[in-house]
Amino acid sequence: MNPTISREDCAARDVADVLAPLREQFELPAGVVYLDGNSLGALPAATSARLQQVLAVEWGRGLIRSWNDAGWIGMAQRVGDKIARLVGAAPGELVAADSTSVNLYKVLAAAATIAREDGASRRVIVAERSNFPTDLYIAESVARQHGMDLELLEFDDIEARLRDDVAVLTVTQVHYRSGRMADMARLCARARAAGVLTVWDLAHSAGAVPVDLNGAGADFAVGCGYKYLNGGPGAPGFCWVHARHLARLRQPLTGWMGHAAPFAFEPGYRPAPGIERCLCGTPPILGLGALECGVDTVLAAEPLGGMQALRAKSVQLSQCFIELARQRLLPAGCTLQSPADPRQRGSQVSLGVAPDSGIDAYAAMQALIARGVVGDYRAGDGSAAGPHLLRFGFTPLYTRFVDVFDAVHALHEVLQGAEWRQPRFAARAAVT
Numbered sequence: 165m166n167p168t169i170s171r172e173d174c175a176a177r178d179v180a181d182v183l184a185p186l187r188e189q190f191e192l193p194a195g196v197v198y199l200d201g202n203s204l205g206a207l208p209a210a211t212s213a214r215l216q217q218v219l220a221v222e223w224g225r226g227l228i229r230s231w232n233d234a235g236w237i238g239m240a241q242r243v244g245d246k247i248a249r250l251v252g253a254a255p256g257e258l259v260a261a262d263s264t265s266v267n268l269y270k271v272l273a274a275a276a277t278i279a280r281e282d283g284a285s286r287r288v289i290v291a292e293r294s295n296f297p298t299d300l301y302i303a304e305s306v307a308r309q310h311g312m313d314l315e316l317l318e319f320d321d322i323e324a325r326l327r328d329d330v331a332v333l334t335v336t337q338v339h340y341r342s343g344r345m346a347d348m349a350r351l352c353a354r355a356r357a358a359g360v361l362t363v364w365d366l367a368h369s370a371g372a373v374p375v376d377l378n379g380a381g382a383d384f385a386v387g388c389g390y391k392y393l394n395g396g397p398g399a400p401g402f403c404w405v406h407a408r409h410l411a412r413l414r415q416p417l418t419g420w421m422g423h424a425a426p427f428a429f430e431p432g433y434r435p436a437p438g439i440e441r442c443l444c445g446t447p448p449i450l451g452l453g454a455l456e457c458g459v460d461t462v463l464a465a466e467p468l469g470g471m472q473a474l475r476a477k478s479v480q481l482s483q484c485f486i487e488l489a490r491q492r493l494l495p496a497g498c499t500l501q502s503p504a505d506p507r508q509r510g511s512q513v514s515l516g517v518a519p520d521s522g523i524d525a526y527a528a529m530q531a532l533i534a535r536g537v538v539g540d541y542r543a544g545d546g547s548a549a550g551p552h553l554l555r556f557g558f559t560p561l562y563t564r565f566v567d568v569f570d571a572v573h574a575l576h577e578v579l580q581g582a583e584w585r586q587p588r589f590a591a592r593a594a595v596t
């Protein structure tokens with residue numbers, strides 16, 4: 165079937181797109197359609213010069229003086245304040261630090277402590293069974309260390325489980341496999357009514373969809389710096405705590421940067437009064453410099469409508485992809501594994517390939533990448549019914565409508581032809 169959306173239609177939409185100039189903020193290789201910004205954001209053009217400045221001037225010449233003179237010591241807070249603008253948090257409520265996993269450990273343990281103080285009978289941590297595994301592994305440790313039980317539920321069963329034995333609910337707002345987006349305000353309201361604290365993972369939300377942590381009444385949140393925030397591989401993540409919890413918040417990684425007076429070198433720990441108490445060790449200045457450049461690429465959309473405008477374009481891009489996929493890819497053996505309703509979807513679309521379809525989904529993705537269209541592959545759950553996933557992230561800062569068209573066209577050709585059968589595409593790399 166010929167697509168009802170032509171490449172010319174897509175090119176016309178790019179011409180009309182007021183956000184299109186934001187793409188110039190990135191150094192994207194020619195000939196590549198990059199649809200994996202949900203795993204690793206693209207390189208901002210400003211990052212190389214910024215890191216060179218940090219290296220040659222701030223470190224090279226300033227040496228240790230740069231902790232004061234170049235503002236290194238306040239960088240976790242300064243970059244945190246910028247991220248706060250993207251997630252509905254106030255200045256001083258959010259710090260950039262550590263990895264998402266470490267931050268989740270800190271706030272989940274702090275939440276568990278608060279919940280137990282408030283009601284000793286609350287001894288369950290609820291999480292979504294299919295969440296990104298690192299979140300579950302961390303929750304396992306926190307539960308064990310606090311003498312609590314970890315209960316893993318299907319997403320649709322979570323609300324009904326929020327009863328008076330539950331201490332904490334931890335959930336990733338946008339699911340890493342399906343792209344399903346939880347209604348944060350609704351779940352926070354249900355949790356609060358049941359006396360349950362919420363810990364949100366915004367790994368696939370920050371910089372991708374509008375988030376309003378304070379407006380939703382969330383309790384705690386963590387997120388990732390290297391996905392839609394374009395902070396670079398291994399960029400620091402972030403953590404946020406609602407102001408109502410801060411005074412009594414005790415997180416377990418009591419390093420000196422979270423101390424009220426790090427340079428007083430006292431033998432006993434006293435937490436900093438503010439969100440700095442969520443810091444642990446010395447901030448990674450190179451990583452924070454790159455992260456700040458990445459966050460700035462998202463903030464550059466503020467004069468053009470900010471996260472709302474980015475979201476509108478993200479929905480249009482993914483709807484365009486789904487419409488083209490319905491016409492060309494579903495008949496070729498794929499299924500739509502993301503919610504069709506954009507209100508229930510983040511900024512990615514996942515296609516499923518059934519294990520018994522005769523198509524090696526991993527090899528098909530490698531063949532697609534060899535054609536210059538970069539998405540990624542996530543293995544199915546091992547069951548005969550669990551499809552392998554081809555994931556495509558739509559980053560409205562740099563993805564064009566023609567990219568969507570070209571990606572569907574290339575994947576259609578890959579699925580129709582035999583090139584994915586070449587042995588070189590079947591060899592599994594360490595990172596998929």
Ligand SMILES: *Cc1c(COP(=O)(O)O)cnc(C)c1O
Pocket residue numbers: 263264265266295296298299336340365367368388401
């Ligand atoms: C990407 C992602 C992470 C990453 O954690 P790291 O500690 O940065 O490796 C964690 N949780 C979720 C849900 C993610 O999507």
